Amino acid sequence: MDPKDKRIVTGAFLTTIIDTVTNKVIPHFVNLGEWSKRAHPMALMNGEYITYLGAPTGLKLLEKLTKNPRTKDSLKDTAFGSFLYAAPMLTRTQGAVILPQVIKPPPPPQPPVSVTGFSHRMPSPYVTEPEFLPFQTDLGY
């Protein structure tokens, strides 16, 4: 593994650790309020957006602000590593939240229909209303 690869892996794993700790481990134990809220049923937690967008952007910003060329190069690769985890993960996680609300599973099997055309689960109109069954009404009693 060359030094560039090492820095990329460092950036990716650093972002993974930040994501796991702030969005899974801490919310498991503590109520984080707005951080763990979802703005919409199809949205991720606010904290997940902050992590996935903030970590690579923050590292890139740090790279821009750094004067030392060696540190600048190093931060560039680390920021790329962070992006390499965060961007696909954001795509995947967002998709996984939207999919169940978009894809409709097949309907459950319907109950068998009787020969009279009424299902066993449907109330038959001949039993309750009218009081006499149709074939009895002509008999005069």
Place this chain on the structure above:
Amino acid sequence: MDKKEKDMTVGAFGTAITDLSLEALYWTDPDKWSATFPFKPWSAPHHWISPADDWIVGAGIPLGLYALGTLLKRQAWKERGKGAAIYGASMLGHHMVARYLAYNVPKTGQFNIDYDFPTTNIIRQAKAAATQPQPTTHRGEFLPFQQDMGY
């Protein structure tokens, strides 16, 4: 972005989209797929280990791409494999930590694992069924519906 970085990005995004496609396949019929490969959860006490679909994406695809690069002697495919490995290994680790916490550590916060891992409900139901006392029907004892019958 140089050539190496482009190839790694392609590998990582390709793997994420494959992951998402498997997720979509699951949602076409959750009842069927929950009990079927590759979505079937591991049996107790290994619920926290990701199901096979995550391993296909997190380990199978990166290894496949890297092996392809080695066989064809193409550096581009190796880089795609590396990109896939960075996404895949991170995703596997992230998911397994979350699953471990959900199944083995009592929850005191508001994190809802069901949102991220749909098969958790099935695991929870199986656990509840296993811990519920079963009705006993020893010989000589009356079953509940017989007790009112006077003999």
